[in-house]
Amino acid sequence: MRRRRRGASDAPDFPWWLVAIGVLIGGSYVVIALDDGARQVLSTLRRGLWITVLVTATAFAGACLIGLGVALMAVSGSRVARQLARFYTELLRGIPILVLLLYVAFVLVPGLVAGWNWVADATGLPMARTRDFPLLWRAVLALVLAYSSFIAEVFRAGLESVDEGQIEAAEALGLSRGRIFRHIVLPQAFRTILPPLGNDLVAMVKDSSLVSVVGVLDIAQLGKVTAAGNFRYFETYNVVTLLYLTMTVALSLALRRLERRLDARQSQ
Template identity: 65%
Template sequence: MRSKKKDGDFPYWLVAVAGLLAWAFWQVASNDLYSDVFGKLKQGIGITIMVSVVGYLFACLIGLGLALMQLSGSIVLRQVSRFYVEVMRGLPILVLLLYVAFVVAPGLVSFWNWLPFEDIRTRDFSLLWRAVLALVLAYSSFLAEIFRAGLQSVDEGQIEAAETLGLSRWNRFRFVVFPQAVRIILPPLGNDFVAMVKDSSLVSVVGVLDLAQIGKVTAAGNFRYFETYNVVALIYLTMTIGLSLMLRALEHRMKKSAGR
């Protein structure tokens, strides 16, 4: 018989990961080569965090708007939202990144110059913001489905009761629907943020000096691929596992609050 996993199981995996990270940090602190590599790589950590946070915030806003469009009474809004979601979800993020960087961005610049404003050049649209735009377009389609499923999970009876009490549509969403939906959508939203941190490494393809790109340049310069990519992996693991643990703690706390 298969043994069922229990929530109270001791996290041996976490002990193993903590030991691995502790060993890696000790190498960085005690080994001059690792320290030199880390000193160069830390310049890209800020870019990685900025791309992840800014891209995710805008993706959340657009995703929520798309979800509300899919739940609206207008067939036009529903079809436009569904078209956007299906197209963006059907494209690999890497392909979308290249398309936005080298097709969409020049097109936007041409459109801007067609308007009665001061002309700009394509290179004025930085590769960093082209990459952020691509991640926003990709992740907004994923988040739209998360928001839609969460909003639809709220019991119709509570919405009808709020309507009976005379609450406006906005107040029903604000005080009844969204507070209940957020408990359902928060865990998958957190998981997608962790995925965004990892997928932010794709921006290195267009030359953005994030952690992955600086790691590639550093390894090409010192030919120490093993040490360089060890440090790159260490930094990414520290960020993603740290975020995952915080999200699990928040989810556990929300479950306890809901059970009271």
């Protein structure tokens, strides 16, 4: 493999890849604007766009909260907590997301409802019904569980990257554990965590399409229903692909910009 020469070649490459993707996306929207059938498909799929954004944002926030808790258990001084954290991450990472989604939607939630009703029958509490839990939120719960196991490992690696000497110095100065975490550990760990965490966010945008298998009307499900109704598979799935590509590229660029800003602050 030929090595790059030092000097002028050390300057960042011009992002021709971004220009190519921009031309591809922009040209596709122009074609859609000129095609009545494609415009109708885009108008229909816009309703699913908000469901996709809702699923992604809610599931990612929940996964981050649970993942942080599991990561703190994984780096704690308690052997039981570390073993429980390891059990959680290995168990959920070993199950395909699609299988986990179906299990949560049609096994776990009905099982929890049945367990609640058993307790309610003995204590006089109000009974619950499985249909009171929409499939949308069952799907979100499944994504939270699946991604929290991956994000927990991201947080754990970030927390362990902080120099132990800084923590010991802060303890010697009498800082509480909460202040040490907020002011010393978390800011340094965040720089390590951000790139893989951003990758997980982009991946969740794409994996949110899996909620369509349980009938949630996101972009993928509306695309399937629309194509089955108008038989315009070419136009419909082109629009579906374009919407996902637009979201993931825009999100990736925003995350790269954030990383550069953090690096610039660190170098000052």
